[in-house]
Amino acid sequence: MTDVSGSLMTEHGRHLTFLDKTATWVSWALAGAIFLTVGWLAMAPDDPLGAVSVLTRHGAWMMLLQAAGLAAVTAALAAVIAGRRLPEVGTLAAALGLAAVSLRGATAGSLLIEWADVAPVSQSSLPLQLALEALAWFAIILLARGFSIGVGQWCFGDRSVWHQLPAGVDTGWKPVPQDSMADGLKHTLLAGGAALLTFKILSAGLSTRSVQHGQACFVVAASVCIGLYLASWVVPVRSAIWSILSVPLLAVGGYVWARLGPAPGGLPASVPASPFLRVLPIQYISVGTAAAVAMFWYLVHPELRSANPSHFSSPHASPEGGT
Numbered sequence: 001m002t003d004v005s006g007s008l009m010t011e012h013g014r015h016l017t018f019l020d021k022t023a024t025w026v027s028w029a030l031a032g033a034i035f036l037t038v039g040w041l042a043m044a045p046d047d048p049l050g051a052v053s054v055l056t057r058h059g060a061w062m063m064l065l066q067a068a069g070l071a072a073v074t075a076a077l078a079a080v081i082a083g084r085r086l087p088e089v090g091t092l093a094a095a096l097g098l099a100a101v102s103l104r105g106a107t108a109g110s111l112l113i114e115w116a117d118v119a120p121v122s123q124s125s126l127p128l129q130l131a132l133e134a135l136a137w138f139a140i141i142l143l144a145r146g147f148s149i150g151v152g153q154w155c156f157g158d159r160s161v162w163h164q165l166p167a168g169v170d171t172g173w174k175p176v177p178q179d180s181m182a183d184g185l186k187h188t189l190l191a192g193g194a195a196l197l198t199f200k201i202l203s204a205g206l207s208t209r210s211v212q213h214g215q216a217c218f219v220v221a222a223s224v225c226i227g228l229y230l231a232s233w234v235v236p237v238r239s240a241i242w243s244i245l246s247v248p249l250l251a252v253g254g255y256v257w258a259r260l261g262p263a264p265g266g267l268p269a270s271v272p273a274s275p276f277l278r279v280l281p282i283q284y285i286s287v288g289t290a291a292a293v294a295m296f297w298y299l300v301h302p303e304l305r306s307a308n309p310s311h312f313s314s315p316h317a318s319p320e321g322g323t
Contacts, residue, residue: 003269020085027093035076035097042066043101050114052282054133070141073099075144076151083152088240092149092293095141098286099217106220108280109211111271125141127259127277133250134281141244141289160222167276182243187235191242192249195227195288197256203275211272216279217287223250232299240296247292 045056045061074097075090082089097311108228114125202219229242237243254276261274272278 013319020082023319024086024089027070027081027089030077030081030097031074031093031097032100034070035101039067039070039097039101042070042102045105048115049110050106051108051111051280052102053111053130054136055129056105056111056114057245064072064136064140064293067098068143070142071140072147075148079148079152080155083155086297087303088145088148088244088293088296090152091141091145091240091244092290094144094148095286095289096139096294098140098282100104102280102282102286103213103217106214107211107213108272108278109282113115127255127274129256130277130281134284135248137285138251138289139246141285143286145244149188182240183235184237187231187237187242188245188249190234191227191246192253193227193230194230195223195250196244196253196257199250200257200275203278205238206275206278211278213283218252219275220279220284220287221291224288225295228292228295228299230274236299238300240293240300241298244289244293250288251279251281254279254284261297262279 016228043066045051045053046058047056048054054063057063071094075094077090077100078093079090112126199219202222206215227246227270231243258272258274258276
């Protein structure tokens with residue numbers, strides 16, 4: 001029996017209609033509205049001009065709990081609105097909401113300035129603290145994904161189908177076998193490593209420039225997309241979770257690289273010594289997750305729509321036709 005998951009790849013036998021696309025856009029707009037209003041009240045830094053981070057406010061644990069609750073609600077609503085037709089739409093909605101609220105705050109440059117003023121003697125510990133914060137934001141993403149899975153299955157029942165492609169369906173690279181743990185981990189590691197190197201390449205020449213939100217988010221999104229493209233060419237998989245798991249590898253790997261790498265001197269406090277410090281932890285995770293889901297749709301979703309509808313007739317039917 002093939003496992004069933006709430007990534008909610010449902011009713012992929014036909015193309016998305018105008019109503020389906022409208023529902024998807026509504027779910028994303030709702031995510032942005034929730035996080036830019038209630039989310040900002042829960043996650044705003046103590047300094048009105050500060051960045052959105054657990055390092056910029058008191059009561060960090062309460063902030064993370066409130067953010068987790070909002071992400072779960074947002075993902076569940078998106079799953080109800082558009083989850084029948086699109087996989088991981090709840091995960092993407094939660095990621096977009098977190099990304100939106102991060103843009104309302106200041107950039108990583110202001111965080112570096114504040115940290116230099118508050119804790120100048122522990123500057124070397126900052127990358128490791130940011131890495132731990134990135135893991136906390138990723139835990140929130142996983143929680144939101146879990147809620148969207150549960151709500152989607154509760155709402156749609158047996159109309160939900162595979163979280164993976166049926167065995168033997170061509171993804172455009174080569175026939176994809178049943179996902180295995182080994183292949184999934186290979187895909188994740190390849191994608192994370194490729195994204196890390198791509199980030200370093202794309203950040204070349206930015207070392208003396210001020211940090212901008214758009215610049216930071218673009219580099220993260222482009223790195224994740226390129227990393228997943230290469231990983232899918234080498235080790236294709238049918239579940240989005242392997243792509244999503246590569247995002248914290250980029251974030252934590254980047255911060256560790258920043259901690260261990262050489263630090264050029266003579267830079268102002270607002271200019272990061274490493275390109276990996278130009279991105280806030282919440283942006284690594286939120287923008288990276290959104291890019292991972294979007295790339296998963298780009299690589300896999302068209303093949304799902306063109307797959308034999310009989311593969312999706314029942315969530316309990318195996319690809320070979322057994323149970």
